[in-house]
Amino acid sequence: xxxxxxxxxxxxxxxxxxxxxxxxxxxxxxxxxxxxxxxxxxxxxxxxxxxxxxxxxxxxxxxxxxxxxxxxxxxxxxxxxxxxxxxxxxxxxxxxxxxxxxxxxxxxxxxxxxxxxxxxxxxxxxxxxxxxxxxxxxxxxxxxxxxxxxxxxxxxxxxxxxxxxxxxxxxxxxxxxxxxxxxxxxxxxxxxxxxxxxxxxxxxxxxxxxxxxxxxxxxxxxxxxxxxxxxxxxxxxxxxxxxxxxxxxxxxxxxxxxxxxxxxxxxxxxxxxxxxxxxxxxxxxxxxxxxxxxxxxxxxxxxxxxxxxxxxxxxxxxxxxxxxxxxxxxxxxxxxxxxxxxxxxxxxxxxxxxxxxxxxxxxxxxxxxxxxxxxxxxxxxxxxxx
Numbered sequence: 001x002x003x004x005x006x007x008x009x010x011x012x013x014x015x016x017x018x019x020x021x022x023x024x025x026x027x028x029x030x031x032x033x034x035x036x037x038x039x040x041x042x043x044x045x046x047x048x049x050x051x052x053x054x055x056x057x058x059x060x061x062x063x064x065x066x067x068x069x070x071x072x073x074x075x076x077x078x079x080x081x082x083x084x085x086x087x088x089x090x091x092x093x094x095x096x097x098x099x100x101x102x103x104x105x106x107x108x109x110x111x112x113x114x115x116x117x118x119x120x121x122x123x124x125x126x127x128x129x130x131x132x133x134x135x136x137x138x139x140x141x142x143x144x145x146x147x148x149x150x151x152x153x154x155x156x157x158x159x160x161x162x163x164x165x166x167x168x169x170x171x172x173x174x175x176x177x178x179x180x181x182x183x184x185x186x187x188x189x190x191x192x193x194x195x196x197x198x199x200x201x202x203x204x205x206x207x208x209x210x211x212x213x214x215x216x217x218x219x220x221x222x223x224x225x226x227x228x229x230x231x232x233x234x235x236x237x238x239x240x241x242x243x244x245x246x247x248x249x250x251x252x253x254x255x256x257x258x259x260x261x262x263x264x265x266x267x268x269x270x271x272x273x274x275x276x277x278x279x280x281x282x283x284x285x286x287x288x289x290x291x292x293x294x295x296x297x298x299x300x301x302x303x304x305x306x307x308x309x310x311x312x313x314x315x316x317x318x319x320x321x322x323x324x325x326x327x328x329x330x331x332x333x334x335x336x337x338x339x340x341x342x343x344x345x346x347x348x349x350x351x352x353x354x355x356x357x358x359x360x361x362x363x364x365x366x367x368x369x370x371x372x373x374x375x376x377x378x379x380x381x382x383x384x385x386x
Contacts, residue, residue: 008186015148028173052091071165119158
């Protein structure tokens with residue numbers, strides 16, 4: 001479970017407050033790993049993450065998925081599979097667990113594990129009566145109006161997406177929760193006026209008293225429908241169909257014939273792979289590339305995603321320059337469209353790279369060899385044709 005904030009906004013607190021309890025429940029039970037499992041994500045020793053089923057234990061947190069890792073979406077994991085979860089030791093069975101190769105689970109764990117060691121793990125503080133949901137033999141339902149966990153001063157995620165992990169819940173039943181959040185606004189938006197706010201309050205359910213009256217003092221209190229969640233409810237897929245199959249990781253059509261392997265990303269964007277295999281990347285037919293051959297120029301991706309350079313006279317697809325005929329024997333016309341009054345230079349090279357014709361000037365010219373000339377030396381004639 002992540003809190004998805006705009007860039008620069010900090011998560012201060014998750015919890016229950018007066019008249020606004022926090023609730024978490026499972027219709028069966030939350031999975032607890034009694035062997036090296038923890039009730040807090042940041043308390044898990046990172047050397048135990050590949051042991052039996054520690055990695056799927058249930059816990060709450062702010063940011064951390066172990067004492068040395070941030071928890072991120074697998075699709076946003078900058079170090080991919082760093083060998084933390086996969087291969088798994090198999091526990092007492094000796095059979096590797098955590099294969100995670102089902103299509104609906106997104107990237108398999110041998111490609112990305114959602115654990116990032118690139119930033120210090122934040123220190124989390126808690127007040128009130130903690131839930132026993134994540135303890136061995138604990139209950140399967142919890143509600144409190146006086147318990148919260150927080151990072152003093154607030155925290156942003158270490159990447160630009162600013163999605164902050166606040167809990168991991170594993171159950172074979174129906175999961176439901178309602179949360180309340182305190183969010184600190186960016187310093188650049190804080191003003192000196194006493195009527196300005198330093199933080200925003202998001203309640204799962206607003207009461208009339210939360211925003212009553214006309215005072216500016218209550219204009220920082222909001223609600224959001226995703227603060228309450230029930231896993232059994234049908235959710236819209238990437239095409240807005242309730243319970244539909246157009247889910248992240250499944251095929252789609254981005255409408256661009258130059259891309260391939262179009263797939264819904266985690267945010268439901270339909271992204272096709274470019275010529276370098278990057279979803280949504282810019283390396284598309286018609287854009288520059290490098291064919292690795294120093295003897296060629298103007299290397300460009302072509303329709304089949306081959307990187308092709310040019311040796312000698314090039315047939316330009318653009319309208320800037322045209323050469324005709326190509327190949328030429330007795331006469332060649334070079335037309336540079338839109339170059340009236342501009343100083344231009346061109347060279348025509350043979351397949352070995354030797355200069356056949358070179359010209360520089362600012363007149364509108366049509367250099368050519370006279371018809372019927374068989375002299376192999378280049379000849380030029382100035383003209384007034386555009």
